[in-house]
Amino acid sequence: MKKEIPLAITGLSGLMVIVGEYLRFAQNLGWLTTFNTWFQVATTVAFPIGLVSLTLVHGHNIQRKRADWGLSILMLAATYVYLAFDLVSGPANGTVMSWVYTAYISPVAATLYAMTSFLITSATFRTFRCRNREATLLVVAALFIVVAQSPLAGLISHYWGATATWIINYPSNAAFRAITLGAYLGAFATAIRILLGIERAHIGSLAK
């Protein structure tokens, strides 16, 4: 029953949402509103579970003095101090939490995001090779789009932006539609498999 119960819960939950979404009597009874509330509660509960898991993992690192256990202390201290400030003062402007976010978290995250630009420039040098006709077409199209996203396109020629727009609206559009359709068909098939209990990856080691 260890395997069957989680699979039954999965299938039943999916069935309830389908019934709540598509059947009139269930809509009238407000089933979907109830399920949405349950889902919101479950999503919210996931956060403290994540916090507990994080604390256990880094707590073990500290207890056993594994490599970089000092960083684990720093991580846990930052997490709980920030949590304490948030619980006490909230996110309003002028609070400590707001200051920490504006002065530290936001710039650090932006810095990490900005580092990708360096990797992009070196990757451009390494990978954009006109090895054949298709690769050449890709490189030329990519360069059109890169320049069109900057003020340079308008300075060079009005037609540059128009060409870039054509590339995005027609060939790129066609390719993305095909990819999106395939991805959603795949997602639909996977969802059916999960609801029917054929796909069992979500129950982890119990699937064996």
Place this chain on the structure above:
Amino acid sequence: MSFPERLHKLDFRWIWAVTLAIVLVSVLFPVALPMGMSGSTRQVIAWIDSLPKGSVLFIAPEYGPGPDVELNPQVRAIAILAFRHGLKLVIGSSGNILGPQEAETMVAEAAKQVGGGLKYGVNWVNIGYKPGNQEAENELERNFTAGSQGVDLYGKPLAGYPLTRGIRRLDSQYFSGIWAEDTGTPGCIDWYANAAVPGKLPLACGAITMEIPSLQTYVSAGQYKALLHGAAGAAQLEEYERAPGLGLATQEAAAFAAVFIILLVVAGNVAYFGMRRAGGGKSA
């Protein structure tokens, strides 16, 4: 070692150093390049102008501290455009915890820029992050009070603000449209499917540059009414509104970086073809 071989083995640190130099010089010695106006930005302006004056626009800032360099200028520019058009704003997200906080700073800045005594609670309200992704969006559309738990970003009751007092649903009766910011999932498509379609609301989208090709399909199909293209779109709006901000400030660096990328592609191919001609074995 031949020139193509030396080029092929170029240390990436030189490339990174030149990239850094370009960005620093652009920031320290700005040139004020004219932005122009693309068709997509014109479409955004036309869409905002088509919304009834005095109506409420819902803004969904589904982004965090990383992409905020591109999307904060967008939110600020859209808020300025909306306020100048006489719209009121309700801000809320369902997938990104920090988005509403980021957007709040930008909308407050926009209100200051527009002037005219715009006040929180009267001209805009921030309901904050509501957990549940698609389910939260669905719930906001069906029952705004239940979906928002009846409180705003600061924990104060929505019934206490003139703007949100009477709002029952995220639909065409109480709102005129949805503006969503997209960095992936959840993003515009989730708000479109779970709120805009059932609520019969038009939806327009702002996104980071990387997302534009994938989102353009929905604009072409007429599902999204307009799409603002990354920091460049925000910069164009800032120039149009005569309210320069971070969007315009980053565009010079983008322009010179684009030139550098073209040079890198040319150099990389010179190295590749040079090595191939010399029969220098496998290229990269």
